[in-house]
Amino acid sequence: MFSTFNFEEGPPPADPPKRINRKDRSVKYLRALSAQKDRQQHVPPRSDQEPSTSEQLAPVINASLPRPGILRVMFRNWISAMEHDERESEPDRDPTTTNAEVTHTGNTGEQRDILPSPPIFVPHVTGWAQVKAVCKDTWLKLRYFYVSENSVFYYYWTGIISIGTIWNMFAMVIFIFDDVHDGYFKQWLYVNLFFDFLFFLDCVVGARMTFDLEGNEVKETTKMFKNYRGSNRFKLDALCLFPIDAFLILDSHKSMLRLVRVFKAYRLYEFIQLTQRRTNFPHFMKILFLLLSCLTLFHWNACIYFRFSLAEGLTEDDENAFGFSYYKVFDPRFPTCDAYHDEGCMYPEEPDIMDIRAVRWDRRKEMYAFWQSNDPSLLQKSLRWTTLGVEYDWNTKQYPTNGRPVPEELYQLGNLISNSLKLGDMKPDATILNYYPPKSALSPHVDKSERSNAPLISMSLGQTAVYLSGALSLSEPPIPLWLRNGDFLIMHGEQRLVYHAIPCIGPKVEKMEFERDEETPMITDYLNCSRINFTIRQVNP
Ligand SMILES: O=C(O)CCC(=O)C(=O)O
Numbered sequence: 001m002f003s004t005f006n007f008e009e010g011p012p013p014a015d016p017p018k019r020i021n022r023k024d025r026s027v028k029y030l031r032a033l034s035a036q037k038d039r040q041q042h043v044p045p046r047s048d049q050e051p052s053t054s055e056q057l058a059p060v061i062n063a064s065l066p067r068p069g070i071l072r073v074m075f076r077n078w079i080s081a082m083e084h085d086e087r088e089s090e091p092d093r094d095p096t097t098t099n100a101e102v103t104h105t106g107n108t109g110e111q112r113d114i115l116p117s118p119p120i121f122v123p124h125v126t127g128w129a130q131v132k133a134v135c136k137d138t139w140l141k142l143r144y145f146y147v148s149e150n151s152v153f154y155y156y157w158t159g160i161i162s163i164g165t166i167w168n169m170f171a172m173v174i175f176i177f178d179d180v181h182d183g184y185f186k187q188w189l190y191v192n193l194f195f196d197f198l199f200f201l202d203c204v205v206g207a208r209m210t211f212d213l214e215g216n217e218v219k220e221t222t223k224m225f226k227n228y229r230g231s232n233r234f235k236l237d238a239l240c241l242f243p244i245d246a247f248l249i250l251d252s253h254k255s256m257l258r259l260v261r262v263f264k265a266y267r268l269y270e271f272i273q274l275t276q277r278r279t280n281f282p283h284f285m286k287i288l289f290l291l292l293s294c295l296t297l298f299h300w301n302a303c304i305y306f307r308f309s310l311a312e313g314l315t316e317d318d319e320n321a322f323g324f325s326y327y328k329v330f331d332p333r334f335p336t337c338d339a340y341h342d343e344g345c346m347y348p349e350e351p352d353i354m355d356i357r358a359v360r361w362d363r364r365k366e367m368y369a370f371w372q373s374n375d376p377s378l379l380q381k382s383l384r385w386t387t388l389g390v391e392y393d394w395n396t397k398q399y400p401t402n403g404r405p406v407p408e409e410l411y412q413l414g415n416l417i418s419n420s421l422k423l424g425d426m427k428p429d430a431t432i433l434n435y436y437p438p439k440s441a442l443s444p445h446v447d448k449s450e451r452s453n454a455p456l457i458s459m460s461l462g463q464t465a466v467y468l469s470g471a472l473s474l475s476e477p478p479i480p481l482w483l484r485n486g487d488f489l490i491m492h493g494e495q496r497l498v499y500h501a502i503p504c505i506g507p508k509v510e511k512m513e514f515e516r517d518e519e520t521p522m523i524t525d526y527l528n529c530s531r532i533n534f535t536i537r538q539v540n541p
């Protein structure tokens with residue numbers, strides 16, 4: 001896991017020779033190293049040397065141990081270590097000059113090692129002891145690890161933290177959208193907690209960063225920690241560790257609180273610097289990071305725009321208004337009016353200045369102009385909806401408590417359908433007519449502004465539409481249906497409050513041809529390329 005480990009403050013390593021005078025550094029040191037190598041590789045001594053203790057004991061060990069494997073290897077290592085210690089404790093053959101090799105005076109056996117008697121005690125290594133050894137080893141590695149700024153580990157670790165930073169930059173404003181909030185709050189929270197944990201580990205890494213002191217790389221844990229504590233990095237990291245998600249569990253709409261995590265952007269910057277130092281394609285990387293910055297800025301720009309639109313009141317109907325609307329998302333168009341000079345193009349700053357009746361009157365004038373001009377394209381472009389009976393306010397998304405009655409025919413139609421479906425009498429007091437010119441759509445929504453439980457009766461005229469019928473939450477996949485000319489769709493009971501949408505209508509789906517009615521040619525012309533939908537509703541109980 002870690003790139004480098006510091007054992008300076010840990011227990012001394014077992015193998016390097018204990019005496020470090022000059023002659024030790026030469027032959028004795030090499031001898032110790034080669035003994036160590038022998039032990040690691042289990043290489044038997046060369047045949048031209050005298051047989052070692054381990055060689056002489058090998059048959060005994062093999063015979064006495066019940067099973068080969070780990071125990072035998074450990075025992076052998078133990079013997080080999082004994083042999084090494086014997087050599088270490090031998091008096092120097094020639095203390096003044098060199099330790100080179102012992103000169104054998106002959107085969108008298110006087111100078112040969114005396115064979116120790118076969119060991120009586122065989123260390124019993126249990127699985128538990130091995131686990132303890134591994135734990136201790138891991139603990140020491142963790143206790144004394146250090147990270148240097150130029151290590152590969154640090155580079156990759158910075159990369160991982162940068163992903164967390166980018167996640168925060170993109171997803172912290174996510175709950176501006178209510179439907180996203182309803183569908184994905186938990187998932188969002190889990191990802192946040194995961195990256196917060198990584199940010200915590202990043203503080204640990206920060207506290208184990210080596211630093212340069214008068215040309216020396218300082219690796220002592222206490223000094224590294226003190227250095228981290230006094231740095232700006234520590235302050236930023238501490239801010240980013242603030243447990244914001246605890247507040248979000250209490251009030252899940254305050255996702256902007258995570259804005260504080262943006263302080264981690266300095267790690268992203270560090271990653272960019274490190275990458276540019278390492279890469280063979282510095283220009284390519286520069287362009288990539290520039291693109292990333294642009295994407296982030298565009299994203300934030302869109303979010304701020306959406307925030308303003310929320311403050312002003314969202315518009316669902318007017319494509320030319322300043323505010324955000326789902327129409328613009330599904331069917332993006334550039335405003336046709338001059339936003340700087342034309343007052344009508346902007347949303348009024350005070351919501352109560354906007355008089356929906358005045359807007360409606362403007363629309364009526366447009367309709368009248370259309371009627372007179374005989375140009376169906378005019379109507380197709382401008383007309384999106386109209387209301388009969390109690391007038392729905394698209395800004396506040398509310399109905400007033402009273403208004404004009406709905407036309408008698410619609411009242412009767414609503415009751416007829418409700419009674420034939422055995423849903424009882426209803427008192428229809430509002431009807432919304434939606435006009436769907438080619439390429440238009442209606443975004444997913446729930447009709448929840450009505451204050452009664454009466455059914456909602458929807459009638460389709462003209463071109464066929466695809467209707468998506470969802471569930472109580474947007475995360476559930478919807479069922480698509482065709483709605484053709486003359487179809488009725490009734491939303492009642494549990495289905496009354498499900499999400500639904502019209503993703504597309506018109507000739508691309510299935511062209512309906514109506515014979516031109518000479519009395520009302522405009523209407524048949526309109527229905528030959530567009531769709532009209534009536535929804536008969538009971539607003540007040
Ligand atoms: O056009 C449709 O079929 C659906 C209309 C609708 O959902 C509405 O007016 O709320």
Ligand SMILES: [Fe+2]
Nearest residue numbers: 445446447500
């Ligand atoms: Fe609806």
